[in-house]
Amino acid sequence: MFVLKCRTDRSLSCRDAYLNRVRSSRRLEAEAHRNIEAIWLLRRLTLDFRTIAAFRRVNRSAFRKVFREFVILCRQLDLFGRELLAVDGTRIKAVNNKDRNFTRASLSKFIHEADEKLIDCMKRLDEGDADEDGAGAGNGSGDSKLAEKIAAIGGKRARHKAMIEELDHTDEDQISLTDPDARAMARMTKVGVGYNVQLAVDTKHKLIVEQEVSNQVLDMGLLAPTAAAAMEALGVERIEVVADRGYFKIEDIEACEAAGITAYVPKPIRGPAVREGFFSKEEFRYDPVRDIFHCPADQVLSPRHYGKSRDNVKIDYTNRAACKACHLRERCTKTFRRVSRLENEAILDRMAARLAVRPDILDRRRESVEHPFGTIKQWMNRGAFLMRRLENVRGEFSLTALAYNIKRAITIIGAPDLIAAVKA
Structure with missing residues (x-):
């Protein structure tokens, strides 16, 4: 059995419990009385469930530090490729009924x-x-x-x-009311009320580099901070990161580019034109030299109106005269077509060009980041949090991510080599 260096037997018991799918303090107390491995690991100490629960609550911030120390150990063992990160989020139920x-x-x-x-x-x-x-x-x-x-x-x-x-x-x-920090998640997740767990996974061995728990319902805006923290943990100045459509936000992509992170995020097909069955914006070709759009009927749309979209300057391109006599009007618009472009949208153009060259990178995201989520939710039986309040939940998930990384490292290099690396 693999054991990390730690100061107390309670820390050992918590870590061993998460490795063996035992997370409840009451169940861990029972294991300390009957499980031979737990009795040996705890040196015959029989901890009370209140002691275990209090230890986990008081040391919640320390668990995140231990997780990061293990990431550094894995980096020293060359278990990270440090070239490509896959970022994704999943929702885990909180101790709060939807009612x-x-x-x-x-x-x-x-x-x-x-x-x-x-x-x-x-x-x-x-x-x-x-x-x-x-x-x-x-x-x-x-x-x-x-x-x-x-x-x-x-x-x-x-x-x-x-x-x-x-x-x-x-x-x-x-x-x-039960957990004031928990939030109702999106309906398609079937979680009800819970938390949004973010992971940055190195694609070499599917090890977790960075993990964070948020009560933000949507993933938009979480790519840059998650990837930047992972990049710091890996000790690199530049890295590539791939994520799904839920992270598509120009401010986030811009922040990634400024931090030395090359982002690959597919653009979602959305907007009023798409909902009504008209031509999507992608079917309009932008000419950056002339600052115009060519529509599907090969007419020119010029900049006409300037406005704001959040903190970005938005420019609307139109050609009312061309729309009136257009033979494709029924497939394009009800009155006249307006195509919007942000002033800094060249960032998205560059990312789209990168994706066109490497379409397979989206498959690498799926096969990398879905592995830890599947393991954590299915094998580790991690379908819901046991603790309340955001900071406590973050400490709880740090133990989960640590247990996953330990188990994964054992699979890759074996327990003897990992123990030797810890003792070194």
């Missing part, structure tokens, strides 16, 4: 529905009072239940109103 997560839209919808119910209840209560005055006898039981219902709806409405006020105060767009 205890509220967005601003869902809160507003509930308050609106509660107001309608309260109006209806008050109307029924008034009708009951009118019937009572006319008949000379009342329905005390019915009025009492209706009053209780009004009080319940009003109380729930007040709680939801307080949550909206909290969102206004914090400038957040959603709130989670």
Whole structure:
């Protein structure tokens, strides 16, 4: 059994537990009493689950440092190619049920529905009072239940109103009650409420170079910081990185280029023209010398309007006169076609040219970064976090990434050589 140098037996127990798919502090306490390997590793210490849980919580930042030290060890053993990184993200469920997560839209919808119910209840209560005055006898039981219902709806409405006020105060767009840092992820992930785990994987041996846990729902904007941290860990000044369409953001690609990172990110096919079945922007050829677009009908679109897209200057290219008489108009636009281009879009043109030369690099991304995700989620049974709050979750996943790298290194060079490298 491979054992890293560490200061306490509790650290050994946590690391060994993650290698052997035992993450719960209560289950680890049980293993310390019955598992021969754990008894030997812990030197017959029988740790209480509270001690294990407290150790993991208090030393959460240290686990990330240990992970990085092991990355340096793997670099010294020449286990990294240090040429190409594959970056991707996956969503892992948090300790927060989706029923205890509220967005601003869902809160507003509930308050609106509660107001309608309260109006209806008050109307029924008034009708009951009118019937009572006319008949000379009342329905005390019915009025009492209706009053209780009004009080319940009003109380729930007040709680939801307080949550909206909290969102206004914090400038957040959603709130989670069990784990305040967890966020509702995109619907296609089927995770519900969780965290976004980012990995940078070296393509030589599929070892994790950098890992980070975020509560950002989308991957856009996370490529440059993840790749830059990985590049620093590998000790190189330049590196290539490949990611999927979810990372396509011009500011991120620009930041990569400035940091010496050559990015390969395919452009997503999206936009109102694509949704309506018209020609996509890619079918319009840009001429950088003349600063014009050639449309599919070989007409010239010139720059006409200037605006802003986030912090970028956006230029719209049009030719209304050509669109009026165009024989392809029904396939292109309803009125006249407008093609937008950012002032710094040459960065994306360069990346598109690189991808055209190396289309196979996208397959390398898939086969590299999907390996650790598949291993972590399936073999290591890592479908959900056990801890709450972002910093605790980051420490928890650092142990997971460390366990994956240890197991992978053992597979590559064997346990004896790895133990010898640790002791050296």
